[in-house]
Amino acid sequence: MVMSDMTYPACNADNNRMEPGLGGGQPRQEFCSVLDNGFMAESIAKIRLLAPYVAENCHPGQFVHLRLPNLEAHILRRPFSVYAADARSGEIQLLYQTVGAGTEHLTTVGRGAQIDVIGPIGRGWQPQPSAKRVLLVGGGLGVAPLYMLAASFRTDVEVHLVMGAQSADRLICREPFSTYITEPCLHITTDDGSAGQHCFTTKVVKDLLDEGSFDYIATCGPEAMQKAVAALAAEHKTVCEVSLERRMACGIGACLSCMVETINGPQRACVDGPVFSALEVIW
Amino acid sequence: MVMSDMTYPACNADNNRMEPGLGGGQPRQEFCSVLDNGFMAESIAKIRLLAPYVAENCHPGQFVHLRLPNLEAHILRRPFSVYAADARSGEIQLLYQTVGAGTEHLTTVGRGAQIDVIGPIGRGWQPQPSAKRVLLVGGGLGVAPLYMLAASFRTDVEVHLVMGAQSADRLICREPFSTYITEPCLHITTDDGSAGQHCFTTKVVKDLLDEGSFDYIATCGPEAMQKAVAALAAEHKTVCEVSLERRMACGIGACLSCMVETINGPQRACVDGPVFSALEVIW
């Protein structure tokens, strides 16, 4: 489960909004072997899949839509952010929390099982190439789509991360992130004070923004948190992107299950998002 | 997969018609570990289960009603005859043919998996205790419920078996049966002549009945075969029991899915059968 031996595709500034299924780096269906699957903390697990196409084509912030194996009565796929991807080995990693029947069952899937995956999907993060000082804010498993983003910045970019969790044992990605983000830039918060600061992420975000200016903020986690971060970013006139979750049926833009209200009209979280400009979203 | 090291409960002549669920050797729900599961021939497999209660209480001709693991959209259980049972080790064995989604899926269930089993169920074989010369007739997997019956006779009973299959490679139980029934009494037929006589079982049954009299006939297999055997038995005024298959929902006598027309009115295959007196059945 050591992440540091993996390399990640650099962020592609040309990562435009995609209408999926039209060739290029567009979503494909891959039947993927499970390399490994196990708990990292209570109710938080990591699954590693051999998914060469996704691994090669995935941009930070994109997700995969996977079919739950051996759950034939659960006919809908489940969306998960790509946490890590290694184009060379063809491996991708997902972090997931057990919140319902599908994710509970996923924990029982063992090495060697086949999983039907569609990916990579959606609009990923789009930091301005000129950004020099950036802030990533992840609440709970919201850190998952931020890891590839953290890895994508050039070394001359100062990358800060505010990482919040309920408690110390749920701070699952601290070590891998430390490859890219080190002490003074790594800000930990826990709800119970068992690690880092005893507060919500938003408190730290506010302090950081008050202390100095950032060029770009990316946030993922509970929607209330993202909304609060977006408001702070707006106050400080800082470019901010959020990553929104919606119930998804098709996951590829066809069914209109996953609408997000924006100032540009209704948008699909699956292909117009999941990453949106914070200013665009009508919260 | 060697059967000869197992012992079998003797046939209990008190095996009266049971209303299940009323205590005694009545059906119970057991969660059973799979000991082993694998193909014996093309589309024929054997599964071994740790099912101590069934193993201890099962009479020849009874069956178990099992829930298909990991097939949540298939809500009905599947009935299978108990092929072998060892009260000492708590093991039971089932033979099954892949004919549809449930049995296909069952072949993928591996050692250690848990299967929810209800059993033992139904009226088993009831040969007269006085029977001295008996004939068992099994077509295809119809031999399964005959094996424990074969094992149940005292050694002074002359037990003949007519065993029919499509071809030599599908004669899966020849060896285990040979523990109890040897050469002159073992009559093999195949549809293609690749082993034994090149004919249907009924031809041999007719010859045997013409040659000498039997006290009791037990038959299981395709219904047309059973009907023909029943007719031959009636002609020769020989006591005959048949084992009938019906689609079953509850498997324990509650739903009336599985009716068999008899001269005593409609009877439930699950608890009034599956073994019926051949004379009773209205074919």
Add this chain to the structure above:
Amino acid sequence: MIDDNPAIDDTHLVDKDSLTTVDMGVNLGGLLMANPVTVGSGTFGNGKQYAGFYPLNRLGAITTKGVSGVPWAGNDNPRIAETASGMLNSIGLQNPGVESFVADELPWLATCGVPVIVNVSGHNASEYAAVIQRLETESAVSAYELNISCPNIDCGGMGFGTDPQTAYAVTQLCRKSTSRPLIVKLTPNVTDISEIACAVEAAGADAISLINTVLGMAIDVKRRRPVLARKVGGLSGPAIKPIALRMIYEVYQAVKIPLLGMGGICTASDAIEFMLAGATAVAIGTANFTDPMTAPTVVDGIREFCLEQNIPRVSELTGALL
């Protein structure tokens, strides 16, 4: 709706933070049940078959297989087919008639220590009423459930449940025959379930049970034939749960009498969904086949849910959507 049940009128005594027991009692139109869980008629025989799995007094009531005036033979085989998360049946109300029911089943049922709801079938209104009249003197019977919704018989059955006038007439005639709790069981195979529900309420029903099975079909492509001998049958099981829930929700808003909800219930959570949608009690049907322990497991699960959520009386769940 069940304010008149004194046994469960003790909210003021309960300290919400230290809830250790839940009053599981419900009043289904005059039928007092120790807990809100019964079984779906026809899925439980007359109880004997399940008595080996658990003591039947763990149920709030037993609902019998449909009983008609004279013996009914039912339909030809095959009578069932499996479908995705469901099954079709065309049993056709096979039963040995009310006399045989009284002689062979009632004495045993009387010993179970649990209310008995007799499910009543007929080809016309007076046949339904005749069954009730015959059972009026039988003290083991606690309530009647009129099955005016069986899709598996040609004459009677569902025909009664798709037309408000006929539903009214049969209910009214049976109402005249008994003062015991009279439950009328509706079919989902209608354009407007509320219309039928209002008709049977107006005719004097004490409660409504729903849903009976949804008319469906399965075909064997290799044999090119319908799987069921009768061609069509009734769909039940988890597949129909959303349909059942929606109908409970609609009917709860349309009538004042309590509802007995059923259709695909497998878990306590399913049962609670039905209660929140408006059911006072629930029935476990097809799930008995999948797992014979379903009903008592659901009872326990509802109790646990109430404990967790600090709900002192299970009856508070009824219609309690926020």
Add this chain to the structure above:
Amino acid sequence: MIDDNPAIDDTHLVDKDSLTTVDMGVNLGGLLMANPVTVGSGTFGNGKQYAGFYPLNRLGAITTKGVSGVPWAGNDNPRIAETASGMLNSIGLQNPGVESFVADELPWLATCGVPVIVNVSGHNASEYAAVIQRLETESAVSAYELNISCPNIDCGGMGFGTDPQTAYAVTQLCRKSTSRPLIVKLTPNVTDISEIACAVEAAGADAISLINTVLGMAIDVKRRRPVLARKVGGLSGPAIKPIALRMIYEVYQAVKIPLLGMGGICTASDAIEFMLAGATAVAIGTANFTDPMTAPTVVDGIREFCLEQNIPRVSELTGALL
């Protein structure tokens, strides 16, 4: 029913024992399809999203998302819920209106090399007719499917499909507006589907498609709320297949015009069940979400089945129950 299609009138030439090709063509009320498989409106966007998975000309036709005269916003989130072997949706026919459809979608659809069935929505009969009138001059449109069966809008939609008179009226008005194949899509939420089917046939429909979704509901017990913002929604997926098949079977006996069957089709075997029950063509809906390759896989599977069973023309399957 499809005797007038010369392309498939060559049975006499076929040596049954050496069947190597199958004539997959069908005629759906004047719409010639190269194979009997299209998609369920609303489950396929307007096709673009699936074009990366397979060339869309592997379908017999594309059916578009519902198109209305003016833009419709659809319903609030959440719009979907998963149920046992099914899902509920309450999208509510969100669409940018017919002008935007013509400008943004039709040009691309015209390049797909496959007939386009435009699914038409409206709040009243004249709104339906107006959409058709606007599309009459668009050569990329091959046929219309009138959605008089959507359970997810308050006014129009399913209301039209539950009453024979209204169904007749809207069909008749649209019929006057076009000579293109006019398909009318029915709702299963009715007591008697044949009655509605006969009404739209009498009003001049060329074909009938069924079924739209079944009204259903799901409840979140922890939050004590309906899962869907709109509370109720339309049930689709394998769970409803038996209901759909039964309705196809009934309607096939009631009308002479061809049927487009849908409701839970996932496999070629499912599709063949629909054809045997009476469908001339079939649509893949919810299964597109489960597996985007479903539709072409079903096409291939139907062909293989015909080869195995020595059926030279797929159209022979229609209504061919023994």
